[in-house]
Amino acid sequence: MGEIVVGIDIGTTKICTIVGEVRANDTYILGVGLEPARGMRKGMVTDVDALSASISSSVHKAERTSGYEIGRAFVSLSTTNVQSMNNSGVTGISGTREVDDNDVQRAMEAARAVPIPHGYEVLHVVPRRYNLDDYVGVRSPKGMHGYRLEVDAHIIMASSTSLRNLEKCVEKAGVYVDRFILNPLTSGDMVLTQTERDAGVMVLDIGGGTTDIAVFVEGAIWHTAAIAVGGQHVTNDIAHGLSLPFEIAESVKLDFGHADPREINALETFPVQPFGEERLSKVKRSDLAMIINMRVTELFELVLNELQQSGHEALLPAGVVLTGGASLLPGMRAIANRTLNMPARVAQPESISGMTDMLRSPAFSTSVGLLRLGLIMDIEDNRRETLRRSDRPPRPPNDAGGISKFFGGLLKRFLPEDEHLP
Numbered sequence: 001m002g003e004i005v006v007g008i009d010i011g012t013t014k015i016c017t018i019v020g021e022v023r024a025n026d027t028y029i030l031g032v033g034l035e036p037a038r039g040m041r042k043g044m045v046t047d048v049d050a051l052s053a054s055i056s057s058s059v060h061k062a063e064r065t066s067g068y069e070i071g072r073a074f075v076s077l078s079t080t081n082v083q084s085m086n087n088s089g090v091t092g093i094s095g096t097r098e099v100d101d102n103d104v105q106r107a108m109e110a111a112r113a114v115p116i117p118h119g120y121e122v123l124h125v126v127p128r129r130y131n132l133d134d135y136v137g138v139r140s141p142k143g144m145h146g147y148r149l150e151v152d153a154h155i156i157m158a159s160s161t162s163l164r165n166l167e168k169c170v171e172k173a174g175v176y177v178d179r180f181i182l183n184p185l186t187s188g189d190m191v192l193t194q195t196e197r198d199a200g201v202m203v204l205d206i207g208g209g210t211t212d213i214a215v216f217v218e219g220a221i222w223h224t225a226a227i228a229v230g231g232q233h234v235t236n237d238i239a240h241g242l243s244l245p246f247e248i249a250e251s252v253k254l255d256f257g258h259a260d261p262r263e264i265n266a267l268e269t270f271p272v273q274p275f276g277e278e279r280l281s282k283v284k285r286s287d288l289a290m291i292i293n294m295r296v297t298e299l300f301e302l303v304l305n306e307l308q309q310s311g312h313e314a315l316l317p318a319g320v321v322l323t324g325g326a327s328l329l330p331g332m333r334a335i336a337n338r339t340l341n342m343p344a345r346v347a348q349p350e351s352i353s354g355m356t357d358m359l360r361s362p363a364f365s366t367s368v369g370l371l372r373l374g375l376i377m378d379i380e381d382n383r384r385e386t387l388r389r390s391d392r393p394p395r396p397p398n399d400a401g402g403i404s405k406f407f408g409g410l411l412k413r414f415l416p417e418d419e420h421l422p
């Protein structure tokens with residue numbers, strides 16, 4: 001028996017609300033509400049009323065399918081309007097005693113003391129590793145002896161107005177925002193293996209309007225960024241290139257699209273009806289692939305540029321893991337591999353059970369990942385120790401106090417050591 005939590009993934013193209021039970025080894029999906037997104041562009045709110053109406057219907061669908069009433073939720077946040085940096089914080093350990101929670105807390109507070117850009121606020125402070133005197137790269141210093149404790153942390157800051165606007169939309173839909181969680185942290189948590197994170201890896205969540213980037217080095221988050229290009233830009237290019245309405249261009253992309261023209265037979269064609277023409281005309285599939293290839297190559301070049309600017313290019317032996325709806329485009333893996341010159345794979349949520357039919361797709365990595373990562377962050381912050389009483393489950397929880405038992409194994413993956421357990 002795990003804990004029931006709710007995640008609302010607010011994307012440029014879709015709102016996906018999921019009610020699930022996060023268990024030690026998987027997330028059991030109890031209900032899903034999928035709704036086209038309105039009022040969002042490139043990861044930003046453009047119309048509060050339209051967006052909150054979309055959120056509201058997504059939430060109602062999830063309530064109907066799960067039988068749960070949704071009062072609060074973890075909410076996804078795009079990396080647009082987010083800035084991140086690495087900083088370290090130092091604290092002295094007085095006397096000859098073991099490092100305790102307060103020491104760790106003080107070091108974290110010191111790391112957090114960075115100049116915050118005007119209009120921004122700290123969203124996440126993620127400890128990367130600790131150094132205790134001469135010991136570098138300690139995973140958990142608690143219980144060890146030393147005089148000087150240093151923490152290297154990744155600090156993520158989000159624009160306050162973006163947060164407030166999004167919060168307003170969710171609350172207008174009748175749901176309290178438990179916490180915002182950055183998209184690529186969530187999808188990264190869902191699709192990366194610990195071995196990849198330890199070796200050095202980048203996750204690219206290629207959605208409709210944005211591509212969210214997270215770089216993991218030595219087992220922990222190292223860099224986060226966003227590029228304002230996604231699947232919708234590919235569709236726009238097809239619409240312009242072939243003189244088609246956006247909706248037709250979207251279905252042409254889904255039915256015939258390929259990112260790698262080398263894979264397409266030069267004689268293969270498909271029928272379309274361009275604007276202003278009464279008859280169907282034939283288009284070469286390789287021409288469509290050329291249009292797609294140009295945009296997708298540009299996207300990966302922008303990613304490479306971002307990677308070079310942040311100085312992490314040489315540190316990613318495990319390469320790139322592609323996820324997000326647009327990673328489903330055939331040929332994406334090959335173009336990523338060629339342009340970024342690193343190993344590439346496409347990933348979708350694993351370790352899920354229950355109502356999972358449509359969720360087994362890269363488009364839902366963030367949506368599903370929100371539940372598990374949100375709960376882990378709650379436990380890390382000591383916000384949650386037992387099953388939440390304010391949500392009203394249809395059946396009584398039968399293991400209200402047992403969270404440490406079934407999360408023991410799970411938490412070891414994310415937390416420095418077991419003492420963090422409630």
Ligand SMILES: Nc1ncnc2c1ncn2[C@@H]1O[C@H](COP(=O)(O)OP(=O)(O)OP(=O)(O)O)[C@@H](O)[C@H]1O
Nearest residue numbers: 011012013014207208209210231232324325326328
């Ligand atoms: N089978 C597919 N082949 C190609 N593209 C696809 C496929 N399925 C979805 N897409 C594209 O994926 C994009 C949507 O991806 P996703 O659902 O991850 O975006 P989102 O979360 O709504 O947006 P964002 O994260 O950018 O705010 C759309 O542009 C859509 O065309």
Ligand SMILES: [Mg+2]
Nearest residue numbers: 011012207366
């Ligand atoms: Mg998304």
